[in-house]
Amino acid sequence: MIEIERKFLVTSEDFKSESFKKTRITQGFLNTDPERTVRVRLKGEQGFLTVKGKSTDNGLKRFEWEKEISKPDAEALLDLCEKGVIDKIRYEVKKGKYIFEIDEFFGNNEGLIMAELELEHENDSFEAPHWLGKEVTGDIKYYNSQLSQTPYNTW
Template sequence: MIEIERKFLVKSDAFKTDSFKKTRIIQGFLNSHKERTVRVRIKEEVGFLTIKGMSSKNGLSRFEWEREIKKEDAQALLKLCEPGIIDKMRYEVIIKNHTFEIDEFFGDNEGLVIAEVELMHETDIFEKPNWLGEEVTGNIKYYNSQLSLNPYKSWKQ
């Protein structure tokens, strides 16, 4: 139940040709407090309810609990969410023993592309593909819960 991941900006769309899977995701937050978030997500035809705890000091790990729910239930819960629904396409790319999940955002977060790699241990070493940019692990403004409140289009460039 502890999620360990590192997060990076993506500097090119070269990952798209390496992707083995592409999934549309719509999600909202019933609670977006930095100490705990409650997320409702629809991935294609399946719904999910996820609770995440506060990140560790280095931003690498945090508690995560997730359960599959009916798509219809997720659609109903999305109507109760805080303003700022997230709409994104997730691409999955395998590099050696690690799977990178790359999120290309739409709507108010269009132009933002973030890659995450989940690890078994905080000290795991992984190969970094050439499309991977600056690391933003632990930078709360790149958390989806914060992107729903303060979308990318409102940042001062």
């Protein structure tokens, strides 16, 4: 239930030709308080409800609980969410023993492309793809909950 994750900006669209999976994601937030966010997500035909706790000071670790819910339930809950729905396509790219999840954002966050990498331990090393740019782990403005409130195109 503890997630260890690093976030990076992406410098090119080369990841698209390397991806083995691509999924449309729509998500909203029932609560965007940094102490505890509650997210509703439609990932393809699957729905999910996720609770995330506050990140550690370095932004690497936080509590995460996720439960699959039905698509109709997710759609109904999305109607209750705070303003600012996130619309993105997630690409998955395998490098070494890890899978990079690359999100290409649309709507008010169009132009932003970020990669996330979940690690087993904070100090794990990994093979960095050539398209991996600046690390933004711990920079709260890149959290999806914040992007829903203050979109990329308003910076």
